[in-house]
Amino acid sequence: MMAPSSENKEHFVLEREYFQKLLDTLIQRGYRVVGPTVGEGAIVYTKLNSVADLPIGWTDEQDGGAYRLKKRDDQSLFGYVVGPQSWKKFLLPSALRLWQAKRVGKSFQIIPEDEKSQKFAFVGVRSCDMHAIAIQDKIFMNGQYGDSHYKSRRADAFILAVNCGKAGGTCFCVSMNTGPKTTFGFDLAMTEVLEGNRHYFVAETGTELGAEILHTTPHKKANKEEIFYADDVIKKTAGQMGRSMDTTDIKNLLYKNYEHPRWDNVAERCLACANCTLVCPTCFCTTVEDVTDLTGEHAERWRKLDSCFTMDFSYIHGGSVRSSTKARYRQWMTHKIATWIDQFGTSGCVGCGRCITWCPVAIDITEEARAIRESEPNLKRETAEGAEKTTHNHKEGI
């Protein structure tokens, strides 16, 4: 991943008072502008009409199984970390009609969906989420088939990244090499700076379109001091990571440990509720539902988000392949940080911490990975005693 240094890239300053102008430009250009707002007791993504919709002066406190909104003592627009939602809400909608069909004699005819592309402008994309979008691009934009719905939404999306001004208690993007500074994929990237009485954004352009949009808004070239403050914001964020994960040879670590006793341990805590897969910005599994109307003349196929934690997910005649919670947690975590690498050439984890925050029983992927890694020497000795000792130690640690 390239890491452009702040020194040789051109930076601009956009004063806080002109942020509205930026949103106006995007709206005028036909974008459906979506971004963060306070709703349902969290920071969620919704349609933005004005700066006032942003979570001004709000932040979030996050830990395993815990999320609270809190007032900040300033008026920052993007002073939170990440909420439960990610941009897959728009790129990979939770329910999508793939086609309709009508009966014609004894046969049927497929009626394709009218793919009116929705031009989204994503405002406030974090670096971890930019990586998550890039990971889903590998799934849906490449490969033999790809997904036409995802492709059209993605191709038209405008990305306004805003670098994190603070890290959350469950963040570990530094470990996953996915943040906190956004380094690619954006049209415009900004760092919010509150310094003394000044409130401004230091901006970088990533595309010509980004530059064009910026130029519709009053801005100036950033000076050294302003760039220094912006870099300092990111540096401080990087130093605040609430979690960490050692990713050294993590694929083989998991491949060697399909039968590690830790899976039994986590299964005793996991509720198989699927929260982690729903909040994960890279989890992409879907199911299809075929339905008819009462006359039986009209049928539809819907694609809906699914989760490997449900019993139905792996059902084949005779029963589910992964009937135990142990097997389902193992599937999710092994997929996320190990098999994903073989499938798509990248980890499926971006270190956003959502799965930790939104797990009702505070299961922590970084802790589960650590437990397996730390028991490795014991396993290598391959003594039953060593394995028992490992399990015992983990139980004490909880």
Next chain:
Amino acid sequence: MDTRNPMFPVPYYIRRVKKETHDTFTIELEPENDADGFFFAPGQFNMLYVFGVGEVPISISGDPARPKTLWHTTRAVGAVTRAICKLKRGGTLGVRGPFGTPWPLEESLGNDVVIVAGGIGLAPLRPVLYRLISQREKYGNVVLLYGARTPQDLLYTQELEDWRRRFHIEVKITVDSAEKNWSGNVGVVTTLIPKAQFDPQHTVAMICGPEVMIRFTLMELQKNGVKAENIFVSMERNMKCGIGLCGHCQFGPTFVCKDGPVFRYDRMVNIFGKREI
């Protein structure tokens, strides 16, 4: 890339429905529009859609050299397969496919071929037998070891006779249990392996059946000297899309729909046989 949307089922006419056993049927399909016919490689599968009911992955059980007709053998075990079995001549079924990896027919040239099938696992292997008998001289000994629950559950009984008598295929059959009038073998399919004629050093084995049967067959074949890299198995997993996007068919690092269903055994030693992968 195929310009046709891979998620759109294409209507096929049902030309014939043949009852194979009390719960298993073969449907013969004919394209409504596609004048060229349906081309596939032995081992591939289709997603079959019953209007308004749903869709299931079913392997293709017909002859790859006859693209004008498409055969699927289905056992009625769920809502969709039961609906398929109720369909009548003249009705319509939606088809998406073919998907997945084929059996290693090229790699098998000049070698002995040992086919081990359990139950309806014979269906995805029948296209292999059609290909082998059409090019019989290019292969060494061909052995079909076939196990079913009872003699009444045996598929394609007339063809089994033909393959044995007319095409020099060593067909051995066993059943789990039978009435007194059954004069054949009783026992699991693995018991047939030591009795079969093949040169283990120059043998390609192809297995399809329940996972537990595959597991014991792998052990027995290797005990008899067949190398792991020459053993191929066909796996079954839940599938919703058939094109590697829905995530349901994951089996370790693979997607059974596009990396399988046919796998070379030595490439999956780490995951095969582990519970609930």
